[in-house]
Amino acid sequence: MGEFNEIGEKGRRLYWPTVYLLLDGRVLVSCFPGTAPAGGSGGADDSQRDASGAEERSEQQSKQQRKKEETAMKRLLTLLLPLALVPAWAGGFFDDFDGEDLGSHWEFGNPKGGMIYSVHDSLLEVHSLVGAFPQEWISARVPEFDDFDLRALVGWTDDPAFQRMIVSIDIGFAREVPVAWMDYRHRRDGGKSTNRLLAAFRDGPTREIEAPADGFHQFRMTRVGDELSAYLDETLILRGTGSTIRPRFVTLFFAGDRDVDVDLFVDRVSVVPEPASMVAVAAGIGSLLLRSRRRTR
Numbered sequence: 001m002g003e004f005n006e007i008g009e010k011g012r013r014l015y016w017p018t019v020y021l022l023l024d025g026r027v028l029v030s031c032f033p034g035t036a037p038a039g040g041s042g043g044a045d046d047s048q049r050d051a052s053g054a055e056e057r058s059e060q061q062s063k064q065q066r067k068k069e070e071t072a073m074k075r076l077l078t079l080l081l082p083l084a085l086v087p088a089w090a091g092g093f094f095d096d097f098d099g100e101d102l103g104s105h106w107e108f109g110n111p112k113g114g115m116i117y118s119v120h121d122s123l124l125e126v127h128s129l130v131g132a133f134p135q136e137w138i139s140a141r142v143p144e145f146d147d148f149d150l151r152a153l154v155g156w157t158d159d160p161a162f163q164r165m166i167v168s169i170d171i172g173f174a175r176e177v178p179v180a181w182m183d184y185r186h187r188r189d190g191g192k193s194t195n196r197l198l199a200a201f202r203d204g205p206t207r208e209i210e211a212p213a214d215g216f217h218q219f220r221m222t223r224v225g226d227e228l229s230a231y232l233d234e235t236l237i238l239r240g241t242g243s244t245i246r247p248r249f250v251t252l253f254f255a256g257d258r259d260v261d262v263d264l265f266v267d268r269v270s271v272v273p274e275p276a277s278m279v280a281v282a283a284g285i286g287s288l289l290l291r292s293r294r295r296t297r
Contacts, residue, residue, distance in 0.1 A: 092272040135255035147274035155216035155265035163262040166253035199230035204242025
């Protein structure tokens with residue numbers, strides 16, 4: 001990198017450039033004053049420099065430098081602010097079950113049923129279903145997005161005789177009018193075990209496949225416009241058009257034989273805007289900030 005020379009009547013001052021690469025591709029160069037090396041022209045005059053004049057020039061240069069730095073920071077903040085505001089504007093839902101019980105945002109949906117469960121090691125574990133109807137579901141309110149990305153880490157073993165788990169995103173509470181859902185079902189009959197997974201979209205297609213026997217797996221459902229997609233461990237298993245109504249709840253449904261142990265696990269449930277819509281939000285906020293700056297000039 002070169003040096004910027006400012007040659008005056010009584011001496012020379014060096015400016016060392018610092019380059020900032022801004023997010024919009026522009027390059028901002030800020031020059032920080034340095035110290036002239038020993039020797040060179042003006043050395044004798046430098047020793048006789050008027051002290052008050054040098055102090056005045058130094059103060060002026062410091063003010064100019066502070067102004068340059070403030071300008072650079074304002075430009076950088078203007079570019080970064082839209083990205084910083086996206087989470088606050090876009091919102092989102094996330095629960096990694098990091099506590100000793102379910103959070104207050106979860107509501108139970110079946111007053112006649114119930115489940116024996118525990119929350120430990122950042123994990124929701126369902127042990128058994130009880131009552132006249134051995135099933136239970138819990139729902140949590142989520143922000144209303146046109147385009148969404150729902151993910152849940154779920155797990156099971158193939159030991160129980162029967163168990164079922166559904167992850168869904170719904171218009172109403174407790175799976176009332178689901179928009180998209182993934183339905184895992186396991187049944188053991190004698191020595192034969194059957195594991196099935198159904199993916200379905202409201203007003204759209206459905207598909208049933210063989211589910212993995214045991215372990216942890218990610219359920220994922222997305223919507224962009226009227227196109228919905230369902231993934232098992234990031235492998236696409238269903239895509240098609242469906243309902244475009246904004247969902248308001250995420251629901252976890254559990255079922256099993258009465259008073260018989262089940263092995264169902266849930267972790268890291270999240271509902272966020274689909275990435276393309278987040279970029280659009282950021283671009284929109286950036287446009288508003290740019291217009292605001294123009295008006296104030």
